Amino acid sequence: MTVSSAPGKVYLFGEHAVVYGEPAVPCAIERRATVTVDAREDDHIRVEARDLSLDGFTVEYADDIEDRPDVDVPAGIVAAGVGYVDAAVEQARDAADAPAAGFDIRVESEIPLGAGLGSSAAVVVAGLDAATLKLGVELAPEELAERAYRAEYDVQDGQASRADTFCSAMGGAVRVEGDDCRRIDAPNLPFVVGFDGGAGDTGELVAGVRSLREEYGFAADTVESIGDIVMEGESLLAAADPASDPEPELLAELGRLMDFDHGLLEALGVSSRTLDNMVWAAREAGAHGAKLTGAGGGGCIVALDETPETRTALRYTAECRDAFRAELDREGVRAERPTTAATDGSTNAEAK
Ligand SMILES: Nc1ncnc2c1ncn2[C@@H]1O[C@H](COP(=O)(O)OP(=O)(O)O)[C@@H](O)[C@H]1O
Ligand SMILES: C[C@@](O)(CCOP(=O)(O)O)CC(=O)O
Ligand SMILES: [Mg+2]
Numbered sequence: 001m002t003v004s005s006a007p008g009k010v011y012l013f014g015e016h017a018v019v020y021g022e023p024a025v026p027c028a029i030e031r032r033a034t035v036t037v038d039a040r041e042d043d044h045i046r047v048e049a050r051d052l053s054l055d056g057f058t059v060e061y062a063d064d065i066e067d068r069p070d071v072d073v074p075a076g077i078v079a080a081g082v083g084y085v086d087a088a089v090e091q092a093r094d095a096a097d098a099p100a101a102g103f104d105i106r107v108e109s110e111i112p113l114g115a116g117l118g119s120s121a122a123v124v125v126a127g128l129d130a131a132t133l134k135l136g137v138e139l140a141p142e143e144l145a146e147r148a149y150r151a152e153y154d155v156q157d158g159q160a161s162r163a164d165t166f167c168s169a170m171g172g173a174v175r176v177e178g179d180d181c182r183r184i185d186a187p188n189l190p191f192v193v194g195f196d197g198g199a200g201d202t203g204e205l206v207a208g209v210r211s212l213r214e215e216y217g218f219a220a221d222t223v224e225s226i227g228d229i230v231m232e233g234e235s236l237l238a239a240a241d242p243a244s245d246p247e248p249e250l251l252a253e254l255g256r257l258m259d260f261d262h263g264l265l266e267a268l269g270v271s272s273r274t275l276d277n278m279v280w281a282a283r284e285a286g287a288h289g290a291k292l293t294g295a296g297g298g299g300c301i302v303a304l305d306e307t308p309e310t311r312t313a314l315r316y317t318a319e320c321r322d323a324f325r326a327e328l329d330r331e332g333v334r335a336e337r338p339t340t341a342a343t344d345g346s347t348n349a350e351a352k
Contacts, residue, residue, distance in 0.1 A: 019209070145169035
């Protein structure tokens with residue numbers, strides 16, 4: 001049995017624009033997806049994913065995920081639910097030149113689904129790592145990131161950047177511009193996350209920005225302006241000392257850029273009333289800045305505040321389901337030791 005985990009992320013700046021070649025700076029956070037993989041005698045894949053909104057289910061299939069056997073939910077939902085795991089398995093089989101390898105897979109995650117914290121990337125990165133290790137192949141984090149990107153790209157019909165998967169594989173703060181991906185130095189930024197309990201449809205939101213950008217020159221300019229914000233932000237980070245706590249002036253300037261970025265994302269139609277309300281609650285509580293994170297539409301905002309005020313204010317905000325501090329996680333994907341919990345063999349054998 002192999003077990004790997006990989007972190008989720010928040011976007012300091014640059015989501016959506018990164019899809020069109022602008023730079024972005026996502027930061028890994030200390031919330032992880034953990035994937036446990038066992039080899040099988042046959043070529044079937046069995047996925048147990050209790051965190052899925054279907055109340056968790058176990059599904060077993062051979063060959064084509066669309067031909068999955070008798071689980072009591074529509075094929076589309078199963079494909080949406082386990083599509084990322086399936087794509088990770090395909091990449092692992094390809095990397096190990098083992099096209100008929102079968103696996104029992106268990107997914108456990110601390111990252112809310114579809115909420116902008118990169119749960120899909122974390123599941124793909126951790127799943128790919130655990131499955132390749134099970135096949136006796138150790139991929140360098142960069143290669144893992146590249147294969148995980150291809151998996152996300154396939155599942156999201158080409159609507160994906162390298163940002164989430166690279167950040168989850170490498171950890172820390174990263175900078176992604178097209179296929180140029182690198183880690184960057186960053187001090188411990190005091191992230192606070194607010195979660196509205198909802199989710200957004202990444203593919204649909206990306207498609208919405210794409211068509212606005214094609215229709216209006218000013219929407220294309222808006223996307224470019226997000227890139228300008230990112231470049232301004234990275235030069236601030238580059239001048240900071242990564243080993244010490246960030247100076248108040250740095251936080252104030254980064255926060256101002258986050259506010260600006262949120263305004264442009266709102267103009268591009270990817271915010272929502274609940275996200276905006278949480279952003280305003282954070283700002284009024286004294287956060288240096290606040291913005292939605294990830295695809296938007298619903299899910300999470302990220303604010304910068306070294307005091308407890310923003311988290312407290314978010315907890316008293318009607319639209320906020322959960323608010324928590326998110327520490328920068330400098331470690332990306334890692335192999336974990338199998339625990340008793342991962343080996344107890346308990347399953348809920350049928351879809352609910
Ligand atoms: N714990 C999990 N178990 C199984 N699949 C998961 C889990 N977390 C995320 N996923 C997969 O990732 C998808 C959500 O990814 P996405 O829409 O890109 O949102 P985000 O990456 O912002 O969380 C889910 O529909 C599911 O397919
Ligand atoms: C909107 C986008 O820039 C980020 C999506 O992030 P998430 O899947 O919502 O965490 C899309 C992408 O970069 O693949
Ligand atoms: Mg995602």
